[in-house]
Amino acid sequence: MSTTLTREETHDDVAQVEPTLGGATYSPRFDIWENDDEMILYGDLPGVMPEGLDVHFENPVLTIHGKVSPRHNDIKFLHGEYGIGDFHRTFTIGEAIDTQKISAELQNGVLTVHLPKSEKVKPRRIEVQCC
Amino acid sequence: MLATRWQPVDTMWPGMKRLQEEMEQWFGRGAGMNDPRRFAHSVFPPLNAWEDDSNLYVEAELPELELSDLEIIVNGDNQLSIKGERKQPERENGSWHRQERGHGSFSRTCELPKYVDSDTVTAEFRHGVLTITLPKRKEAKTRRIEVKAS
Numbered sequence: 001m002s003t004t005l006t007r008e009e010t011h012d013d014v015a016q017v018e019p020t021l022g023g024a025t026y027s028p029r030f031d032i033w034e035n036d037d038e039m040i041l042y043g044d045l046p047g048v049m050p051e052g053l054d055v056h057f058e059n060p061v062l063t064i065h066g067k068v069s070p071r072h073n074d075i076k077f078l079h080g081e082y083g084i085g086d087f088h089r090t091f092t093i094g095e096a097i098d099t100q101k102i103s104a105e106l107q108n109g110v111l112t113v114h115l116p117k118s119e120k121v122k123p124r125r126i127e128v129q130c131c
Numbered sequence: 132m133l134a135t136r137w138q139p140v141d142t143m144w145p146g147m148k149r150l151q152e153e154m155e156q157w158f159g160r161g162a163g164m165n166d167p168r169r170f171a172h173s174v175f176p177p178l179n180a181w182e183d184d185s186n187l188y189v190e191a192e193l194p195e196l197e198l199s200d201l202e203i204i205v206n207g208d209n210q211l212s213i214k215g216e217r218k219q220p221e222r223e224n225g226s227w228h229r230q231e232r233g234h235g236s237f238s239r240t241c242e243l244p245k246y247v248d249s250d251t252v253t254a255e256f257r258h259g260v261l262t263i264t265l266p267k268r269k270e271a272k273t274r275r276i277e278v279k280a281s
Contacts, residue, residue: 029232035225042220044232046192046259071260072181081177082192109194109259 025088028066028111036123038116039095045087046109047071055104055113062091064111096120175237176213187247187265193217194259195232201256203263205249211263214238 030043045053045066052067066087096118104113176191191213193201201215216236243249247265254263 031230031232032228033222044194046194075181077181079180
């Protein structure tokens, strides 16, 4: 297995092609939302079907790999503004996650990953006793 | 001639999603180095186009949207418009750590070549990929000519 790059930042605003795996892959754009109970990641993975999607969490790294079924192998483009290829991205999650309860769904080319936080990490409000 | 008109007020896309390195010829007209589309950060969605003997195909990646969120219009001047709005998922009581995906309304118009029959355009939307099929007019379809050796 070749080296996997773990980084949270992407360059500029253009998805970069990462040559770290077997073939060139694209880094999908993600939105990350968080509250006291969970973190939710929303990623754009157009053209990926559930069979081609691999979501893998090994504390603390979340890896997402989406195979895009080649749809234009023998076509000569008249006009091309974007490339088509597999998606790959990894995230280092800073919170303690309850791995048993991780869930993900893929709809309309958007991957939603729910990462519920472990009980002991949830913020607790501490009652302050006043003398 | 392809002229994509930008709607500067509405588009909130921070950058092109994936940029192809070279601009290729579109319908026989070249897109040179100074073509503004090369640095078109405010043009959304990025389009790919190809053809076969009977149709012209235009494709765009529009994740999160459904066909009902989109307006695809072909008007009398042979212009194709793709308009829509991508809304941010509603979430309360939390905060956004990171927002890389653009949201907002967008609109893009291109001129179609004369050989397209705008009455029979169809569109298909699957897994966030929109494919528009534009059949060519009968007289424009490529015909192979048999060459007989004499």
